[in-house]
Amino acid sequence: MVKIPKRHEVCRKFKEQGGKVAAVLPIHYPRALLRAFDILPVEVWGPPQVDVSYGGAHLQPYVCSIVHNALSFLKTGGLDETDLIIVPHTCDSLQGFGSILLDFVKPRQPVFPVYLPRGKRQEDVEFLVNEFKSLYRGLEKITGKSPKTDEILKRIEIEEKADAKLKELYEIRGEFSFESGKAKSRSSKGDALSTYDFYRVVRAREFLPVEEFIELADEVISEYSFVREGVPVILSGIVPEPMEVLNAIEEAGGFVVADDLACCGRRLYGGGKSSEPLKRMAERIIFGPPDVTRGNLIEERFEHLKYLAEVTGARGIIFYTVKFCEPELFDLPDLKNMLKSAGIPSVQVEIDIGDPLPHQTITRLTAFLEVLA
């Protein structure tokens, strides 16, 4: 089993070295900008095991469990070690979350909302650059630092290197090359990394300092092989929580060969071009892999999934959706039909991230994988 330090240990160590820690809500945000201010972003995707009644004191039951749990986590002291909170405007529910924090909950930490434009036009890039400028000014105030262009560029380079490593992990597991789309296998090395462990590594990007993540990825690349037994499938959705779902897929005879998860595959950003740092960060996010919450068309997501299925040989797609998640729910009927016409079967299972993996979900996954086999 790959050894990954715990989140709170990472935060404590980072703070002991004089840095600050930001709690960041899903999905897209400028990591390099935070690090240029010596702030470590630690992402909050729920998390699953909290007393949700605290969130329920502010939110109606029809708000998704990611938002419910994040608020409960905050209210039960889960974010006490953090110095600021960043809320990207991902959807109406996170918009409400950010607004409630600013107006009613008023946590000890300053809250910075960041609006993400929903297009890929020139004006969208310009707007996001301006949002980052506002964030820069906000961070200047709380840290007293004013990182220069070359310092931010340096941080961007390291983040881009980490993202390239992340892509490499995906390529090795899927035995293909993102660049050429061609199959590319490698000789097996060392112990086999389970699907569960693969995602533990990938998701360490949510909280490890980038330098440590690169080391971790290098270690995994050089010392492990990847489980590739059974039926290859693509996992799509927001977040693989509870993570037991990954074991359930393996136990049912499948393995995840690629994903379109908001916390993972949708953040395999390409390398930037602009030498202007804020613009470079904005372009990387805006032109990243298709993401409903960033305004991509259903057709773009379909093309992306079809491409992934082609290059990895995936035989089906599991849509693993969070209950009440409108961005996902709108896409699915047409997306599933389009995939079906392209000969790619899919199944949808819905979860509440606070609940244990329902037996019914396991049964559906098993039945789906049996058909694919």
Added chain:
Amino acid sequence: MSLRDHLKYYWNVKLVGSAYLRWQRWQAERKPRIPRNWRTDIIAPPLKISARTKELISRHYLEGRYANGHKPVAWVTSGGPVEILQALGFYVLYPENHGALCGARRYALELSEEAENYGFSQDICSYARTDIGAMLSGKTPVGRLPKPDLLLACTNICQTVLFWYRVLAKHFNVPIILIDTPFVYKNAPEHAIEYVKKQLEASIPVAERVAKKKLSFKKLKEVVRLSREASELWLEIMYRGKTKPAPISVFDQFIHMAPIVEMRGKPETVDFYAAMLKEVDERIKKGIGAVKNERKRLLWDNLPIWYKLRFLAEYLGEHGISVVASTYTMAWGELAPLIDPERPIESMAKTYIYPILNRGTGYKLQKMRDMVDEFDLDGAILHSDRSCKPYSIGQVDQRNRLISEYGIPALLLEADHNDPRAFADEQVKARLDSFIEMLE
């Protein structure tokens, strides 16, 4: 666009249809008919203007039936900047208004189920389900909806519209104009207003291409001026609710708000609201209240519950409660002062970024609090609308603060604006009863 389509349009809409609808209105005005079982002992009869509302709306949908082939058609989100399209001669359809109409006529569930059978979840907005159901099945209580040549999605009400319009774009295979209006947590930064302005500018050539004509700025200014005039009149009508007894209730406002939403920028809309204001003033002069024995006055927050308007009006009216003001209907009037016909694009950028739905939860609370003072209200009903997350998130705190900080009785009423499955009569009655007790 063929000659046949033009002739069909002129014959059916301009000649026969309009004349028939006008005649129907005259008849209704001559012999006003009170709907069956209307509790005139509790609430005032419907406004006389209702006949005209019916005529306007029917003509609008009739025009839609024959619009394809005669003029370009755009489907637009309810808070969307419509003036450019109006100035280019588009027939503009608001799926949300059509959804509301289906809701009020108890037709929404059937359409919703069409969408659900196709695979759409019951957890997505019921307006979207109603509209998508209509699109998939071709069913509608208004005869037929025209196919869009262009879609315009403006995010100033929610992100939902973006997902919903992507579904429409895919099915109709037409372009979408996106006007993305960053959410205003506190105040809109200059760069956000500039961003909206640039998108409005960029939308012009796209709309021109579809309309196959050039935009006349003179015409645009005229449309913007009419838009402002209609919004000002609507605002005046809302403010008449300050009178005691209130001449109209929010339930009347909900019924008569369709033109301000979907016919902004048209001269007939201005005339319509001028006439409505006159009638409201006549009621005030005669001391007529929307509720016969007005004892308590309330605020309504969030969307209406379209399929239960009369039930709620009568149930509350029975207890002498008039719901006189609403944050929702106010949204189409309160921004009127920002509209400047001499600077159409700049002023539209500001106007369209600031609707209440695009503003923070604290602003909404302040707005409610101010309205309670302005209208001298005794409490508030916050409709927690399962379908509308952007409007509803924050209401738990807003309700609590209204009660604890301002001493204003407030009720959180769980329902859904268009899906009757989320409304339990007995449960609602029980909640209302205990709230009414609190008001006493």
